[in-house]
Amino acid sequence: MVRFDCDYMAGAHPKVLDAIVRINNVQTPGYAHDSFCDEARKLIRESCGTPDAGVFFMVGGTQTNATVLDGLLPRIGGVIAVESGHINVHEAGAVEFCGHKVITLPSHQGKMCAGELRDYLYDFYADETWPFMTVPGAVYISFPTENGTIYSLQELKDLHEIAGEYNIPLFVDGARLGYGLAASPDVTLPLLAQNCDVFYIGGTKMGALFGEAVVCVNPACLKGFENLMKAHGAVLAKGRLLGVQFAQLFTDNLYMEIGRHGVELAMELRRILEAKGFRPFIDSPTNQQFFVLPNEVIDRISSGISFEYWGLRGEKESKVRFVTSWETTPEDIRALETILTNGLL
Numbered sequence: 001m002v003r004f005d006c007d008y009m010a011g012a013h014p015k016v017l018d019a020i021v022r023i024n025n026v027q028t029p030g031y032a033h034d035s036f037c038d039e040a041r042k043l044i045r046e047s048c049g050t051p052d053a054g055v056f057f058m059v060g061g062t063q064t065n066a067t068v069l070d071g072l073l074p075r076i077g078g079v080i081a082v083e084s085g086h087i088n089v090h091e092a093g094a095v096e097f098c099g100h101k102v103i104t105l106p107s108h109q110g111k112m113c114a115g116e117l118r119d120y121l122y123d124f125y126a127d128e129t130w131p132f133m134t135v136p137g138a139v140y141i142s143f144p145t146e147n148g149t150i151y152s153l154q155e156l157k158d159l160h161e162i163a164g165e166y167n168i169p170l171f172v173d174g175a176r177l178g179y180g181l182a183a184s185p186d187v188t189l190p191l192l193a194q195n196c197d198v199f200y201i202g203g204t205k206m207g208a209l210f211g212e213a214v215v216c217v218n219p220a221c222l223k224g225f226e227n228l229m230k231a232h233g234a235v236l237a238k239g240r241l242l243g244v245q246f247a248q249l250f251t252d253n254l255y256m257e258i259g260r261h262g263v264e265l266a267m268e269l270r271r272i273l274e275a276k277g278f279r280p281f282i283d284s285p286t287n288q289q290f291f292v293l294p295n296e297v298i299d300r301i302s303s304g305i306s307f308e309y310w311g312l313r314g315e316k317e318s319k320v321r322f323v324t325s326w327e328t329t330p331e332d333i334r335a336l337e338t339i340l341t342n343g344l345l
Contacts, residue, residue, distance in 0.1 A: 002304060004305065004324065005323065007179075010327040012208060015248055019244050037242065040213070041243075044213055047189055047250055047255075048217075050190075053216055053217050054216035055216075057239060058212050060210065062092075062094050066097070071222045072137065072138045078135065079136075079171075081103070082111065089146070109283075110145025117163070118162045142172070144183070144284075149284055152186060157195050160195045170198075174202050175204070176286065179205075179206070179288075198215065198222065199214075200212045201246070201255075208246070262324045262325050262326060266284075269322055280292075287323055287325065289321065290310055290321050291320055294316065301340060305336055
């Protein structure tokens with residue numbers, strides 16, 4: 001079975017796994033207060049061009065989103081996100097569980113429109129009854145989005161500028177950040193850091209065994225954050241296991257290498273599907289590819305190719321998602337082409 005279900009089905013990139021094995025018997029202080037985490041922080045700050053940024057390590061994406069937003073938001077605050085945003089749809093209400101409402105705006109293939117954000121904030125404070133409503137205390141976006149789309153540099157600048165006008169932070173979910181950067185013509189890691197207040201560098205979907213690295217560009221946003229992390233159960237006792245992975249990912253440009261690899265194979269996968277006459281329903285330049293396939297084709301190829309429905313199965317055709325990753329090989333893409341052509345591997 002060749003799997004295109006998601007980008008975290010395998011363990012870790014061999015170089016990352018080797019790094020973990022090498023330090024297995026090394027004893028260090030706990031809770032990310034060790035030399036491996038210090039090295040990872042240094043490498044991340046250098047890569048982002050943010051020498052004074054706070055860098056914090058956590059285990060998974062939902063934990064990271066809920067903890068960061070709890071730190072960014074005032075007690076009465078809510079977070080603005082698009083309707084399709086991960087925190088609104090696929091995190092089982094983790095943000096609300098922390099006591100913060102998710103305030104939704106329309107989704108434009110996963111993206112937030114800066115003009116709609118401005119209109120919402122203007123209208124909110126123009127309403128005399130706003131003291132009786134949930135105060136917008138942060139803006140949340142993903143790069144890339146849940147739909148595999150990416151923001152242009154200008155779009156990021158516009159969102160950050162509007163959020164800044166209302167003195168609220170812009171937080172970027174970077175679960176698949178490496179794939180987004182690899183697909184972007186104008187957004188780099190330093191430019192992303194310049195155009196938001198807090199973001200995280202996803203590791204789980206980018207070759208790490210587990211782990212996300214939060215980068216707080218604006219230190220005023222997350223005061224006392226280590227205490228809050230502990231309260232959320234978000235501090236790993238064996239923190240060096242996070243540090244050593246991110247240190248490896250940010251050595252010799254491995255993180256971006258993984259991103260380019262996933263995107264290049266996703267584009268080849270897309271070319272093959274389009275050559276067979278199938279149409280994408282989202283124009284994604286990243287490692288997630290979304291297509292409409294006849295149900296008979298889905299049933300025929302599912303014996304050898306694994307992928308996900310994107311929504312409910314239709315009567316005659318259905319929307320599906322294919323995802324590539326660091327572990328996807330050219331042979332996997334050829335296998336898809338073979339089974340589409342011949343019906344077997």
